[in-house]
Amino acid sequence: MSALAVRHDIGSALTLRAGDVDLARYVYVPDTPELESPKPYLHPVRTRAGRVVSLFRPHDHVWHKGIAWSLPNVGDENFWGGPTYVHGRSYVQLANNGAQLHRRVVDVGVDGETAGFTHELDWITQAGATVITERRTIAASLLSDEAWALTFDTTMTNTSGRDVAFGSPTTRGRENAGYGGLFWRGPRSFTGGAVVTPDDVGGDELRGRRSEWMAFAGRHDGDDARSLVLMVDHAANPHHPPRWFTRSENFACLNPAPFFSEELVVADGETVRFRYGVGVADGGEEDAAALADSVRRVLGESV
Numbered sequence: 001m002s003a004l005a006v007r008h009d010i011g012s013a014l015t016l017r018a019g020d021v022d023l024a025r026y027v028y029v030p031d032t033p034e035l036e037s038p039k040p041y042l043h044p045v046r047t048r049a050g051r052v053v054s055l056f057r058p059h060d061h062v063w064h065k066g067i068a069w070s071l072p073n074v075g076d077e078n079f080w081g082g083p084t085y086v087h088g089r090s091y092v093q094l095a096n097n098g099a100q101l102h103r104r105v106v107d108v109g110v111d112g113e114t115a116g117f118t119h120e121l122d123w124i125t126q127a128g129a130t131v132i133t134e135r136r137t138i139a140a141s142l143l144s145d146e147a148w149a150l151t152f153d154t155t156m157t158n159t160s161g162r163d164v165a166f167g168s169p170t171t172r173g174r175e176n177a178g179y180g181g182l183f184w185r186g187p188r189s190f191t192g193g194a195v196v197t198p199d200d201v202g203g204d205e206l207r208g209r210r211s212e213w214m215a216f217a218g219r220h221d222g223d224d225a226r227s228l229v230l231m232v233d234h235a236a237n238p239h240h241p242p243r244w245f246t247r248s249e250n251f252a253c254l255n256p257a258p259f260f261s262e263e264l265v266v267a268d269g270e271t272v273r274f275r276y277g278v279g280v281a282d283g284g285e286e287d288a289a290a291l292a293d294s295v296r297r298v299l300g301e302s303v
Contacts, residue, residue, distance in 0.1 A: 002018045002021075002142070003018070004016065004018055004110055004114070004115040004140060004141075005017045005018070005110065006117070008108055008117075011029060012029045013025055013027040013028060013029070014026050014117055016115050016140045018048065018148065021046055021048060021049075023045070023048075023148055023280070024042050024043075024044070025042065025044060026040065026041075026042050026117060027040060027043070028040040028102045028117075029102050030065075032065075032099075035081070035082065035093075035097055036057075036062055036063040036081040036097070037070070037080055037081035037082075037097045037098055037099060038099040038101070039068050039069065039081075039100040040068065040102065041067065042066045042068070042138070043055075043056040043065060043067070044066065045066055045150075045229075045280060046280075047146075047147075047227050047280055047281065047282045048144075048146055048147065048280075048282060049225070049282045051220050051225060051227055051282070052187060053186060053190075053227050053229050054066035054185065055185045055186060055187050055188065055251075058185065058251070060251065061185075062081070063081025063082045064183070064185040065185075066184070066185065067150075067182065067184045067185075067278065068182075068183055069136070069152070069154060069181070069183075070181070070183050071166060071181070072085070072167075072179065072180045073166065073167035073168055073169070073171065073172060073259070074098070074123070074131065074132070074164060075131070075160070076096060077096050077098045077125050077126075078094070078096045078098060079098045079123060080179075081097065084096060085169035085172050086172070087172055087174070088173075095127075096125070098125045098131070099124050099126075100122075100123055100134070101121060102119055102121055103119070103121055103122055104120050105118070105119050106118040113141060113142065114139050114141050115139065116137060116138065116139035116140070117138050118137040119135075119136060120133065120134065120135050121134040121135075121136060130160075131158070131159065132156050132158060132164075133157045133159050135155050136152075136153070136155075137151075137153045137154075138150060138152055139151045139153075141298050143279070143295075143298070146281055146282045147280065147283070147287075147291055147294065148279075148280055148281075149277055149278065149279050149280075149294065149299075150277070150279075150280070151275070151277050151278075151299055152182055152274075152275070152276045152278065153273070153274075153275045153276075154273065154275075155272070156266075156271065156273075157269070157270070158269060158270055158271075159268075160268060161268055162268055163265055163267050164266050165263045165264070165265045165266075166180070166258075166259045166263060166264045166265075167180070167259050167263040167264075168180045168257060168260055170260055171259060171261065171262065171263050176207060176208055178208070178245055178257045178260025178261050179255050179260075180245075180258075180259050180260075181242075181255055181256060181257050181258050182231065182255065182276050183245075183253065183254075184216075184253060184255070184278070185251070185252070185253050186218055186229065186251070186253060187218065187220070188251070189218065189219060189221045190216065190219070190251075191248070191250065192248060192249065193217055193219065193252055194217040194218075194248070195215075195216055195246050196215040196216070196217060196228075196230075196285045197209060197213075198211060198212070198213065198289070199211075201285055204246070204247055204248055204249050206244070206246055207245060207246050207247065208244070208245075208260065208261075210241045210243050210244075211241055211242075211244060212232065212233055212235075212240075212241045212292075213232040213233065213292045213295075214231060214244050214246060215228055215229065215230035215254075215285070215288040215292070216228070216229050216230075216246070216248070216252055216253075217285040218252055226282070226284040227280070227281065227282060227283070228279070228280070228281040228282075228283050228284060228287055228288060228291060229254065229278070229279070229280055230278065230279035230281075230288060230291050230295060231254050231255075231277070232276065232277040232279070232292060232295045232296055232299055234274070234276065234277075236273070236275065237256075237258060237274050237275060238258055238264050238272060239258045239259070239262060239264065240258075242258050242260065244260075245260065258274065275299065276299070278295070279291040279292070279294065279295040
């Protein structure tokens with residue numbers, strides 16, 4: 001297998017690379033309109049063969065950014081983007097689109113067989129108040145010539161001066177819309193693809209299912225090749241195993257949603273941690289279980 005490398009565009013982004021393929025670009029200082037709740041994101045994300053498995057700023061939801069840590073309800077603040085769900089009024093554009101702002105780089109580089117990046121961020125409301133400070137690490141590991149894994153590890157500290165409830169549109173009254181957390185938006189050609197769980201293969205009917213992991217198998221335009229994106233929820237995460245927000249019929253997405261139907265109240269000064277593994281592979285739904293096992297091993301080693 002090719003060795004991992006990191007190219008750091010200081011002050012803006014870094015690229016995780018294996019051989020002649022850029023596996024993922026992490027933009028940590030995005031040029032994003034306030035209305036879309038600026039946040040770091042991973043895009044493009046590619047398989048080992050170089051096929052793109054992420055979508056950036058689609059016209060139907062311009063605040064979807066490849067893979068991003070996006071929270072729609074942080075108290076009354078929106079760190080997801082766009083309008084906020086208000087029960088009885090549907091979605092309303094409010095003056096509450098906050099931003100996740102990079103503060104400083106802690107570490108970047110390759111350590112053995114892992115390439116990683118650690119930085120600190122401030123979560124700033126549209127009104128200019130800091131409500132959360134965060135320390136985030138992303139890291140990449142190669143699994144085989146056909147697959148690689150990304151780990152995402154965040155510790156978030158409530159600095160708002162009051163308790164903050166993390167929630168979702170479902171905790172605010174909208175049925176089966178519990179999105180929020182680590183969110184992947186897939187290519188348009190993946191629409192109608194297969195959602196895979198440890199027990200089932202299906203589509204939108206699996207939304208809201210509790211599971212340790214889920215995967216999405218899709219096909220690419222052009223060569224009709226298949227790719228697989230998988231997410232694993234760490235056993236120590238709050239509300240594990242999570243309910244999942246997933247879609248296939250209108251567009252492809254995966255999201256282990258820790259606040260799908262139950263808020264998480266974080267006291268002032270308290271820190272909460274979330275860890276996830278993401279597997280990216282050239283292959284199909286029949287490869288999901290083996291990929292999940294490999295990503296779990298990497299996620300365990302990264303603790």
